[in-house]
Amino acid sequence: MRNREKATYHARREVVLAVARDLFAERGYRATTVRDIADASGVLSGSLYHYFDSKETLIDEILSSYLDELILVYRGVVAEGGDAQSTLARLVAGAFGALDRHRAAGLVLHSERHHLDRLPRFAHLVEREAEIEHIWSAVIERGKTSGELRPDIDGRLTYRFVRDGVCAAARWSCPATELAGQFLALLLDGLRG
């Protein structure tokens, strides 16, 4: 039956994707071979190409779905309104929440962003990250203008610290909410409190 076939196809595609996610997270994108993924998925390497055009398509889907969610969440946070501080709080919470659901993507992005960014294939990653950076920077700059946040700290720089700190956190085994809490505390009030 047509539907059953479609469902099967989709189910297997998801299995492969999930396996790839795990392996990329564990070993890194480049260190994981297509055959590794096929073996761990219970299919043969040739069959992978029924589901995905290439290894790049695979990681692209993993990364894109992370960035898509991230952008969606961030846009939602900003749309909700509120002062800069509470917005930042919700951005941080959103960041760790998304990371929790896309650990592999966070890890790969953290480890291999530089490498991937050089490939034309992944130009759209750069664009998406630029939008994210813009959202954060805008919030911070608004806080500086309103006097909520100190004026002597660069928004873009701060975002970068945040971005890398969040991704790095994917490597640590610690509940997302706890990480988010500590991170926010540090970000807003610093070690001196």
Add this chain to the structure above:
Amino acid sequence: MRNREKATYHARREVVLAVARDLFAERGYRATTVRDIADASGVLSGSLYHYFDSKETLIDEILSSYLDELILVYRGVVAEGGDAQSTLARLVAGAFGALDRHRAAGLVLHSERHHLDRLPRFAHLVEREAEIEHIWSAVIERGKTSGELRPDIDGRLTYRFVRDGVCAAARWSCPATELAGQFLALLLDGLRG
């Protein structure tokens, strides 16, 4: 003359090392081939092996000299004494100072630490990083005990944020001292100031 030859050898070795540093920084360790380095150094690939046993030796030397300096600097900072806040200030300054002189090492460590850590060849990196982590954690914990620093933030987690933030900063084109200043301000007092 003997001395001249030695000097030439050393000079060319340094050229190769510098070229490797640049390429590793730009493209990443794995994405840079031995031939890339040879080409850019103006020698044939086989000639590289006069200077370095292997590609791993090359990156090892780059990373080790960074971590060696880092440990030296950090030990000096701690030995100088002072309260936790001033110690942290000097640790941050030291971190950015060392990074400035070892940009490639910082970048590689940031991007490929996960991959390198899995190779037995680089077990010593893990050890060295553990010592560094210990130094930082101890300072933070001391500050918490003395009341200088807030007690609700985990020292090890904080160090990890710092470590990744600093390494990530190697990718940004911004003077080290400015980065250090912003970073320290953020670390101690947070965005709210």
Add this chain to the structure above:
Amino acid sequence: MRNREKATYHARREVVLAVARDLFAERGYRATTVRDIADASGVLSGSLYHYFDSKETLIDEILSSYLDELILVYRGVVAEGGDAQSTLARLVAGAFGALDRHRAAGLVLHSERHHLDRLPRFAHLVEREAEIEHIWSAVIERGKTSGELRPDIDGRLTYRFVRDGVCAAARWSCPATELAGQFLALLLDGLRG
């Protein structure tokens, strides 16, 4: 069909193995390149790695199957019982029989045993050869005790002469049974008869 595919795979694997056997026999193990084997097998060099993990695996399989058969044959001979002389006769016959079916293995072992024995990968060869040496020595020593064989000749030394003589014989174009006959006559009664 599944079976057909398996059969094809196996058949081609055997082709590669046979080609490797011939080339190793003709040129020696080290002097034969993986590409030589691939070319002579009608595949590309990369394809060899579907069938064999490495060049070492290839020679290992060739040598192991020889030694396995040799040990099986020798154990059978000893289990059959009989006096020392008749046992020796059957050992010699068995040696030349196995050599006839594993000429390449005999040649490689003869020419490159010293080299291979130094590689950890081939430690098991040493063990297997030790067992073979033990079987032969035991038979000779038993003959000396029973008075069938002269007491002034060292069993281990004799076995070594036999081993190298047999392997060397693989290089000569002469029917195995004739070789075995001449060899046994020489071994038991010497040139003087």
Add this chain to the structure above:
Amino acid sequence: MRNREKATYHARREVVLAVARDLFAERGYRATTVRDIADASGVLSGSLYHYFDSKETLIDEILSSYLDELILVYRGVVAEGGDAQSTLARLVAGAFGALDRHRAAGLVLHSERHHLDRLPRFAHLVEREAEIEHIWSAVIERGKTSGELRPDIDGRLTYRFVRDGVCAAARWSCPATELAGQFLALLLDGLRG
């Protein structure tokens, strides 16, 4: 002074030759690199080429001096006359005596004869070995004709067993005279005595 220089040159040449002998014996010809020899000789690799045209020249000299001596000894033995048995006894003694002074040559010849024989460069080895084989065969055939030796054993085959047995013996740590004695006893009267 001219003589002094010549003497020095000759002395160093001998050192290199001796070192090469030892390394070839220990590791085999192909497994020993020119640099290994240079290092162990206390010269630099480039300097080796003042003394020897090539690695092949080096092994050639080692092998040739062995075969030269062997031929000289064998010719002397035959020229001395005597019956076939005593001639054989002196041939065996001569073989082990020469082997004792040229262990490396014996080992290399044993392990890599097949490989070297394929190179045009070493065609003369084949010729020299043919002469040696001729000498031995002639003695054995003479013994068969005179009735001293049994007529059913092929002379050439016997010589081959001897040749390989002797070379193989170079690998065993056992005094040459003892080896010669055991070998001769086995050769003439066999295990049955």
Add this chain to the structure above:
DNA sequence: GATGAATGAGGATTCATTCAT
């Protein structure tokens, strides 16, 4: 003579991808 850096062809191995079945 002596040096030792430089050469460059050639070695084994890997792996994303293709395609006939």
Add this chain to the structure above:
DNA sequence: TATGAATGAATCCTCATTCAT
């Protein structure tokens, strides 16, 4: 749709030999 053998370019590394100094 699924298979899995085949591809072939690319990778790191080796080493006998040369040659400017």
